[in-house]
Amino acid sequence: MGKNPNNPNNRSAKPGNPADQQDARRRRMHEARLREQKADALRRRIVVGVSAAVVVALAGGVAIAVSNAGSGKSSSAAASGPLVTPANTTGDGTVITYGKPDAAHTLTVYEDFRCPICRAFEATDGQAAQALADNGTYKIDYHIAAFLDDNNGGTGSIDALAAAGAALNQSVDDFKKFHDVLYANQPDERTDGFGNVNTLLDLAAKVPGLKTDAFTAAVKNGTYLPWAKKVAEQFNTSGVTGTPTIKLDGKTLTVLGNSGPISPDQYAALVKSQIGG
DSSP states (O other): OOOOTTSGGGOOOOOSSHHHHHHHHHHHHHHHHHHHHHHHHHHHHHSTTOSSSEEEEETTEEEEEOOSOOSOOOSSGGGGSOOOOOTTOBTTTTBEEESOTTOSOEEEEEEETTOHHHHHHHHHHHHHHHHHHHTTSOEEEEEEEOHHHHHHOSSHHHHHHHHHHHHHHHOHHHHHHHHHHHHHTOOOGGGTGGGOHHHHHHHHTTSTTTOOHHHHHHHHHTTTHHHHHHHHHHHHTSOOOEESEEEETTEEOOOEETTEEOOHHHHHHHHHHHHOO
16 A cells, blocks of 8 residues: 655655655656556456446455445346245355355355456355365355345346255255356356346256256246345345455455455465464
C-alpha cells in the first residue's frame, strides 16, 4: 500500500542534493505506478465483467463483496412453490457436507456459482482442498450464495444452486463433481449463462451418471428452487461479506494474495499450520 506523503511520519530523510531529491521522487512515482498497474491487471484478470458486484479486500486478498444482498430472485414460479429439501443435506438442511462426517476439523466454504474469484480459487486450490477432505483431515461444509443475481441481474446463481440440489439429491459425490464442473465451465457472469436450463443440463452430462431422468425433471421443473432460495437466504444471515470466504474451524484462511489464489502447496501448508501436525 502506498504511503501518504503528506503525513510527516511517512517522510523519508531528504537527500542533500536537489538532483537527488528529484531522482528519489521519480523513483517513488515509478514504483507507485507499477503497484497500481499490477493491482489493475489483477482486477481485470480475476474479475472480468463484474460491474454491479464490488471487489473488496478481504483477509489480505480480494473477493466479490455482498452488495444489495438478496435471496437470488428467480423468474420461475417454481421458486415460490413447495419446499423440497434434497437428500444428503446437513445441519438445518441448507448445508452440503463433503468428506468424513466424523472428521476432527471443518473447512467452511462460502461461494456463489457466478463468482469469478471463486472460480479462480477452485481452479487453483480446489483439488488440494478436496484431497485434504478425502484423506480425513477435515470435512467441507458448503454454504452457497446467490447474491450475484441481485448484483448483476439474472437468475444464474440461484438456478445453478437448484441444479446442484438435484445433484445432491442423488449423492454428495454427484454434488461435488457437478460443483467442480460448474466452476470449470463458468460463463461470463454478464451473460447469465447458468440461467439457461439447457446449459445446466449440458454441463450435468459431463458428470458420469448424473443426468438421470429424475435429475433432468428436477432441473426442468425447478423442484429445488425454493430450497435454493432458502440456502441463499441462510448465507445472507451468515455475516460473511464476500465470496469466496474459506474458514477452518471458524478461522478465516487467507487463500487469496495480491496475485491471485495461493498455490496448492501454500494452501496445504496453511492448513497444516492451523491444525498442527
